[in-house]
Amino acid sequence: xxxxxxxxxxxxxxxxxxxxxxxxxxxxxxxxxxTMNQQPLHLDAEFAxxxxxxxxxxxxxxxxxxxxxxxxxxxxDGTIVANLSYDDVEHPNPVFHGDTxxxxxxxxxxxxxxxxxxxxxxxxxxxxxxxxxxEGPEDDTLVCxxxxxxxxxxxxxxx
Numbered sequence: 001x002x003x004x005x006x007x008x009x010x011x012x013x014x015x016x017x018x019x020x021x022x023x024x025x026x027x028x029x030x031x032x033x034x035t036m037n038q039q040p041l042h043l044d045a046e047f048a049x050x051x052x053x054x055x056x057x058x059x060x061x062x063x064x065x066x067x068x069x070x071x072x073x074x075x076x077d078g079t080i081v082a083n084l085s086y087d088d089v090e091h092p093n094p095v096f097h098g099d100t101x102x103x104x105x106x107x108x109x110x111x112x113x114x115x116x117x118x119x120x121x122x123x124x125x126x127x128x129x130x131x132x133x134x135e136g137p138e139d140d141t142l143v144c145x146x147x148x149x150x151x152x153x154x155x156x157x158x159x
Contacts, residue, residue, distance in 0.1 A: 002078050002079065003072070003073070003074070003075055003076045003077035003078050004076070004152075005152065006110065006112075006118065006121060006152040006153065006155070007119075007154060007155055007156075008155070009107050009110050009119075010107060012106070012107065013107050014106045015071075015074050015075065015104060015105045015107075016102075017071050017073070017074050017105070018074075019070050019073065019102075020070070020101060020130070021066055021070065021101055022098065022099070022101075023058050023066070023097060023099055023100075024097060024098075025056075025097045028056070028058045028097060029043065031059055031065075035059075035061065037061070041056065041057050042056055042058070042059050043056065044056070053094055056097065058095040058096060058099070060144065063091065063127060063144045064089060064127075064144050064146060066103075067101065067125050067126075067127035068125065068148065070101070070102065070103040071103050071105045071148075075105055075123065075150075076152065080150050080151070080152060080153070081150075081151040081152065082151045083148065083149075083151075084120065084149040084150060084151055085148075086146055086147070086148055087146065088147050089144070089145075089146040090145050091143065093141050093142060093143045095129055095144075099129040099130070100129065100130045101128065101143070102127070102130060102140065103125055103127045103128070104125075104126050105123040105125050105126075106124045106126070107121065107122075107123050108123060109121070113151070118152060119151075120152070121152050122147055122149045123148050123149075124147050124148075125145070125146055125147075126142060126144075127142070128140035128142055129141050129143050
């Protein structure tokens with residue numbers, strides 16, 4: 001699926017991304033290993049058992065990266081020039097092994113570059129863990145939210 005060109009983004013629109021991912025223990029372990037994050041809250045079951053959470057937490061940066069990845073097919077797949085920034089990152093609730101994550105993006109702002117050949121788009125990406133009883137998306141729990149600003153191709157300038 002192709003991403004969205006600058007002209008196609010509408011300020012205020014919310015895009016519910018169709019892909020989801022259930023986070024495994026291996027996902028968390030590999031991500032921590034790759035990023036050299038050896039925080040025992042993510043990796044040590046005995047340590048984590050004595051915390052307020054009672055079990056290991058999924059690395060928050062992994063959660064943010066996963067939310068970004070879930071959003072890419074509908075937003076920037078093949079239409080991005082560059083990621084410019086990630087801002088205002090929050091992790092209001094924990095993610096545990098076995099949680100299934102979904103994401104949605106809301107377009108906050110867009111403007112053309114000074115040369116008019118590309119556009120800058122800012123989106124808020126919200127990641128949710130699915131509710132256990134799956135009544136509906138309104139029952140899901142927000143686990144990560146952040147703003148992502150991208151430099152986007154314009155359709156007229158795409159090759």
